[in-house]
Amino acid sequence: MRILWIFLFGALLLVGVRARATPCERPAFGDxxxxxxxxxxxxxxxxxWSPLMPLSVVxxxxxxxxxxxxxxxxxxMDPSARLCEVATQExxxxxxxxxxxxxxxxxxxxxxxxxxxxxxxxxxxESSDRLRARLMSLREAGAVVAPKGSLP
Amino acid sequence: xNKLVALLLISLFGAPAFAMKVVNARVLRxxxxxxxxxxxxxxxxxxxxxxxTLFRNNASRGDQNHLLELATGVIKEIPGxxxxxxxxxxxxxxxxxxxxxxxxxxxxxxxxxxxxxxNAAPFHVDDELVCxxxxxxxxxxxxxxxxxxxxxxxxxxKMRDFNRxxxxxxxxxxxxxxxxxxxxxxxxxxxxxxxxxxxxxDQDRNSSVxxxxxxxxxCTVKDVLKVxxxxxxxxxxxxxxxxxxxxxxxxxxxxxFVEVPDDDHxxxxxxxxxxxxxxxxxxxxxxxxSLYPEFTEQGTLIYIHHPVDKNQKVRFVEVxxx
Numbered sequence: 001m002r003i004l005w006i007f008l009f010g011a012l013l014l015v016g017v018r019a020r021a022t023p024c025e026r027p028a029f030g031d032x033x034x035x036x037x038x039x040x041x042x043x044x045x046x047x048x049w050s051p052l053m054p055l056s057v058v059x060x061x062x063x064x065x066x067x068x069x070x071x072x073x074x075x076x077m078d079p080s081a082r083l084c085e086v087a088t089q090e091x092x093x094x095x096x097x098x099x100x101x102x103x104x105x106x107x108x109x110x111x112x113x114x115x116x117x118x119x120x121x122x123x124x125x126e127s128s129d130r131l132r133a134r135l136m137s138l139r140e141a142g143a144v145v146a147p148k149g150s151l152p
Numbered sequence: 153x154n155k156l157v158a159l160l161l162i163s164l165f166g167a168p169a170f171a172m173k174v175v176n177a178r179v180l181r182x183x184x185x186x187x188x189x190x191x192x193x194x195x196x197x198x199x200x201x202x203x204x205t206l207f208r209n210n211a212s213r214g215d216q217n218h219l220l221e222l223a224t225g226v227i228k229e230i231p232g233x234x235x236x237x238x239x240x241x242x243x244x245x246x247x248x249x250x251x252x253x254x255x256x257x258x259x260x261x262x263x264x265x266x267x268x269x270x271n272a273a274p275f276h277v278d279d280e281l282v283c284x285x286x287x288x289x290x291x292x293x294x295x296x297x298x299x300x301x302x303x304x305x306x307x308x309x310k311m312r313d314f315n316r317x318x319x320x321x322x323x324x325x326x327x328x329x330x331x332x333x334x335x336x337x338x339x340x341x342x343x344x345x346x347x348x349x350x351x352x353x354d355q356d357r358n359s360s361v362x363x364x365x366x367x368x369x370x371c372t373v374k375d376v377l378k379v380x381x382x383x384x385x386x387x388x389x390x391x392x393x394x395x396x397x398x399x400x401x402x403x404x405x406x407x408x409f410v411e412v413p414d415d416d417h418x419x420x421x422x423x424x425x426x427x428x429x430x431x432x433x434x435x436x437x438x439x440x441x442s443l444y445p446e447f448t449e450q451g452t453l454i455y456i457h458h459p460v461d462k463n464q465k466v467r468f469v470e471v472x473x474x
Contacts, residue, residue, distance in 0.1 A: 054234040
């Protein structure tokens with residue numbers, strides 16, 4: 001039995017070396033990139049969207065307004081290989097942290113980080129007026145809001 | 153070959169993630185779709201027709217709603233650019249249109265949509281609700297009249313009831329819109345088929361939830377599903393609710409050993425039995441995404457499946473649950 005397990009682990013390692021697949025040439029937005037963004041900005045909005053969800057496209061355009069209101073804005077695309085040929089410079093989502101925080105639950109999903117802490121995960125489109133009110137309320141609440149997760 | 157071995161090993165190591173009991177789901181049909189449909193779609197009450205959006209380009213300029221007749225595969229363009237909804241009376245659809253720079257809910261006669269396609273004109277346009285994430289329930293129907301409850305999330309959750317005269321087709325709102333579920337922090341709302349309950353993602357509870365809806369728009373939590381689910385669908389008898397759930401545990405379990413394609417984030421369909429309060433798995437995909445399940449009146453479940461291999465067509469799948 002032990003030999004079987006050793007064999008299986010060995011096979012896993014071997015397959016791990018060979019099974020790598022990068023189906024898309026589009027650059028990936030991983031945890032390293034996320035950390036870099038967090039280090040560069042005290043308030044960061046990460047917006048995960050998909051061309052296959054039309055309202056998420058609308059929200060992406062509207063989100064750019066927030067770049068003028070003290071938020072750093074990062075727009076990240078659906079990682080589906082089906083969208084590899086879509087003409088955009090945006091990176092595709094590949095952050096383990098964001099995926100573990102339900103980034104794919106719905107497009108769009110918006111993450112709001114403050115001082116490196118995740119304070120809001122918002123699923124679904126929200127009009128810019130309502131989103132502004134929500135974000136400003138959280139901003140004013142400051143440290144009172146319990147952070148929901150930090151990158152290691 | 154390596155991919156097959158990888159998938160086999162993923163399944164073995166992902167076994168803990170599949171510890172949830174599985175519903176016996178028999179596939180009735182799989183209908184591949186040309187092009188790239190959007191993730192979200194809806195089905196008519198009898199499951200004969202599906203409404204969905206066909207992606208045209210990444211700027212969503214030129215996306216177009218379509219109607220697919222499942223049995224024949226016949227596809228027709230219909231009005232609107234996203235979120236076509238059936239009103240469960242076999243006679244009405246509700247589709248967002250843009251009017252005066254605002255998303256507005258337009259009511260269409262379904263027979264007219266079948267006949268005229270994208271050129272069909274709405275017979276009523278609501279003047280109040282902002283038509284974002286709209287859904288519609290059938291509160292009741294008599295020989296002379298159908299009564300609907302329309303919900304939307306445009307400027308906060310709102311609901312508005314309508315009566316439609318079945319002889320003349322004329323529809324009229326029953327009073328102004330009302331705030332819905334005030335005090336709750338809800339996203340992704342979906343009204344139940346009978347208009348009396350709401351499925352949503354509760355930002356505060358961090359879970360998909362089911363709430364009852366009173367006539368004045370106040371809500372009470374009935375079930376907390378304890379999952380991060382997508383938009384919910386209720387069965388016509390109200391006993392079941394279905395959501396898709398993206399699974400993360402299997403990837404985390406195997407990422408130390410096996411490099412999976414990094415666009416492969418698995419989503420499966422889960423069904424919540426409101427009588428037993430238990431979640432069951434309907435699908436057990438080792439890869440790919442099964443999304444946005446929708447019940448038919450016969451109790452079958454239809455969902456959209458996006459295979460991870462982009463060379464395989466997206467397909468609609470209808471299953472019978474035992």
